[in-house]
Amino acid sequence: MARQARTTGQILGHGLLWAWTVAALVFLVAPILVIVPLSFNAGAFLSFPMPGLSLRWYAELWQTDVWWSSLANSLIVGTGATAIAVVLGTAAAVGLAMARFPGKDALMAVLISPLVVPLVIVAAGTYFFFIPLGLTGSLLGLTLVHAALGAPFVLITVGATLVGFDRNLTRAGASLGAAPFEVFLRITMPLIAPGMVSGALFAFITSFDELVVAMFLTGPGQRTLPRQMFDGIRENMSPTILAVATILIVISILLLTTVELLRRRSLRLRGIRE
Amino acid sequence: MVLPIGGMLRLAVSNGELRATMPATTEALRDWDGEGVPPEALVATFAEELRAAREARSLGPVGQRLNNARPGDRSIVQGTARRLPDEPDGDWRATLAGIDETWGEPRIWRSLQAASAPWTELYLLQALDLERDADGGIRAVGDDRAIYRSILGRTFLISLVVTLACLAIGYPLAYKLASLPPRIANPLTILVLLPFWTSLLVRSAAWIVVLQREGPINEALLALGLVDEPVQLVFNRIGVYIAMTHVLLPFMVLPLLSVMRSIPPSHMRAAISLGATPLEAFVRVYLPQTRAGIGAGCLLVFILAIGYYITPALVGGAADQMISYFVAFFTIQTVNWGMAAALGSILLVATLVLYLVYARLVGIDRLTLG
Numbered sequence: 001m002a003r004q005a006r007t008t009g010q011i012l013g014h015g016l017l018w019a020w021t022v023a024a025l026v027f028l029v030a031p032i033l034v035i036v037p038l039s040f041n042a043g044a045f046l047s048f049p050m051p052g053l054s055l056r057w058y059a060e061l062w063q064t065d066v067w068w069s070s071l072a073n074s075l076i077v078g079t080g081a082t083a084i085a086v087v088l089g090t091a092a093a094v095g096l097a098m099a100r101f102p103g104k105d106a107l108m109a110v111l112i113s114p115l116v117v118p119l120v121i122v123a124a125g126t127y128f129f130f131i132p133l134g135l136t137g138s139l140l141g142l143t144l145v146h147a148a149l150g151a152p153f154v155l156i157t158v159g160a161t162l163v164g165f166d167r168n169l170t171r172a173g174a175s176l177g178a179a180p181f182e183v184f185l186r187i188t189m190p191l192i193a194p195g196m197v198s199g200a201l202f203a204f205i206t207s208f209d210e211l212v213v214a215m216f217l218t219g220p221g222q223r224t225l226p227r228q229m230f231d232g233i234r235e236n237m238s239p240t241i242l243a244v245a246t247i248l249i250v251i252s253i254l255l256l257t258t259v260e261l262l263r264r265r266s267l268r269l270r271g272i273r274e
Numbered sequence: 275m276v277l278p279i280g281g282m283l284r285l286a287v288s289n290g291e292l293r294a295t296m297p298a299t300t301e302a303l304r305d306w307d308g309e310g311v312p313p314e315a316l317v318a319t320f321a322e323e324l325r326a327a328r329e330a331r332s333l334g335p336v337g338q339r340l341n342n343a344r345p346g347d348r349s350i351v352q353g354t355a356r357r358l359p360d361e362p363d364g365d366w367r368a369t370l371a372g373i374d375e376t377w378g379e380p381r382i383w384r385s386l387q388a389a390s391a392p393w394t395e396l397y398l399l400q401a402l403d404l405e406r407d408a409d410g411g412i413r414a415v416g417d418d419r420a421i422y423r424s425i426l427g428r429t430f431l432i433s434l435v436v437t438l439a440c441l442a443i444g445y446p447l448a449y450k451l452a453s454l455p456p457r458i459a460n461p462l463t464i465l466v467l468l469p470f471w472t473s474l475l476v477r478s479a480a481w482i483v484v485l486q487r488e489g490p491i492n493e494a495l496l497a498l499g500l501v502d503e504p505v506q507l508v509f510n511r512i513g514v515y516i517a518m519t520h521v522l523l524p525f526m527v528l529p530l531l532s533v534m535r536s537i538p539p540s541h542m543r544a545a546i547s548l549g550a551t552p553l554e555a556f557v558r559v560y561l562p563q564t565r566a567g568i569g570a571g572c573l574l575v576f577i578l579a580i581g582y583y584i585t586p587a588l589v590g591g592a593a594d595q596m597i598s599y600f601v602a603f604f605t606i607q608t609v610n611w612g613m614a615a616a617l618g619s620i621l622l623v624a625t626l627v628l629y630l631v632y633a634r635l636v637g638i639d640r641l642t643l644g
Contacts, residue, residue: 021446027523028465031520109633121601128615233478241479
């Protein structure tokens with residue numbers, strides 16, 4: 001295509017748009033990246049220039065028991081919540097995709113609502129609800145709420161892999177003599193597996209990063225990693241916090257990459273080209 | 275999920291404290307006409323149950339309930355209970371008034387009567403800075419006690435500013451990303467997704483570091499000679515705006531991007547070949563087609579913003595806390611659950627209304643994750 005000669009105004013416009021785009025991307029990423037070098041600071045201050053590089057804050061982190069116990073709590077809650085969320089979310093997604101019934105949209109809206117209801121409402125509501133049941137101040141209560149928060153993610157991601165699902169596959173399986181559960185296990189499951197895994201990752205990161213519900217439902221004995229970080233940021237912002245933050249950023253990058261690869265694989269499996 | 279939230283809504287209007295501790299007084303108060311000081315029989319019943327409650331150590335919730343309606347009433351009730359004699363000195367009305375003269379006034383009895391109804395609108399009214407006057411009419415509370423409207427107003431203002439900032443930054447960004455070939459656009463989209471996947475706490479901590487007095491922004495401003503001394507950018511409203519915009523920007527960019535990618539570039543070219551200037555083509559051909567994306571992005575950002583708690587708590591000052599903060603404050607710190615539930619209900623209603631608009635306008639199944 002032969003391009004028309006551009007006016008100065010157009011060139012200026014394009015330049016501005018590029019500048020704005022680059023500035024917006026820098027705004028998104030730079031603050032996160034700034035703290036990575038600071039976590040290797042040899043000095044105790046959170047500002048540049050740094051006197052030198054060292055791993056002392058990571059060493060301190062390694063030796064502090066409270067970080068380890070909060071990490072353990074977060075992993076317990078995250079794993080439990082993810083397992084429950086995947087089972088519930090997958091069942092709901094498959095059910096909703098296969099069945100046709102009135103009020104389906106309304107049901108979907110209710111199932112997705114934990115994603116948009118403010119966390120503090122979920123937290124306060126479950127707090128009042130759990131007190132008579134004795135579930136406050138326990139990891140079990142927190143796990144249950146996190147499962148409810150994670151299930152909609154699984155519902156959405158599994159639902160996305162079911163779009164364009166060829167039902168003849170399950171029919172073929174059934175006609176060849178497989179029981180319904182076997183059909184699910186051997187035909188449906190491998191096809192929706194990428195959705196289940198990305199949903200699980202979403203659910204896990206949600207739980208792993210969740211603080212508001214944890215503040216309401218946990219006591220000093222059940223400190224989770226976000227809770228520990230929150231107190232750290234408020235009371236004594238030290239390079240140790242930035243060391244934790246850096247580790248969390250690395251985990252985020254790994255998870256993001258995994259989800260992106262899974263999404264592409266799922267599209268390829270179903271023969272949809274981007 | 276639905277059950278606890280329903281329970282919270284009920285808590286916003288429930289009123290069971292007095293009934294649980296003083297059932298006979300509650301019954302008697304409901305038949306009382308509310309004029310002057312109640313009759314001797316009612317006051318005697320109250321005195322009996324007050325002593326029983328003191329001995330059972332179950333006076334706490336009643337005191338709390340009265341204090342929620344009018345600060346100071348808890349100490350009156352508990353002080354009276356402590357000094358209550360076994361037998362009245364003459365009659366109970368005079369005895370109580372002798373211990374604390376408030377018992378000779380009608381207003382505390384009317385407070386007790388209000389606490390004896392099965393439901394109360396006290397908390398919902400309080401959350402809107404309203405109260406009942408002596409005649410039962412609804413009026414606004416005095417300016418010295420009016421705090422909740424400004425909290426609600428502040429919550430909506432912050433959310434609005436953040437939404438507009440996200441749109442202003444996000445629209446050109448999404449436009450550029452949508453017009454680039456996938457080979458360049460995909461890695462850049464990952465840059466948008468990275469903060470989306472990064473812990474909220476990490477991002478808040480990052481902004482505290484970046485915006486602090488010795489932080490890179492202030493260093494740069496000083497080096498450029500734009501300011502003479504470091505500017506306070508964090509632990510105030512500016513910090514809240516910047517950090518929340520950063521946190522919510524991906525929620526604006528992703529819906530815009532998915533809409534813009536579906537618009538064929540040939541539309542703009544056609545408009546230009548028909549004689550429109552590029553700006554005209556953009557305003558009249560491109561912009562109208564992205565309206566759904568703008569609506570989806572703005573609603574999503576606004577809905578998420580009004581519920582924010584952690585980010586303002588970390589990067590804001592005392593005057594920048596939003597409604598969520600006060601729900602947590604009343605639940606955990608002052609144990610005024612009625613008030614917490616009332617504020618929570620207002621927040622919930624606002625969110626659900628916006629969510630319904632979103633579902634209508636955009637469709638639930640369009641709520642995807644990048």
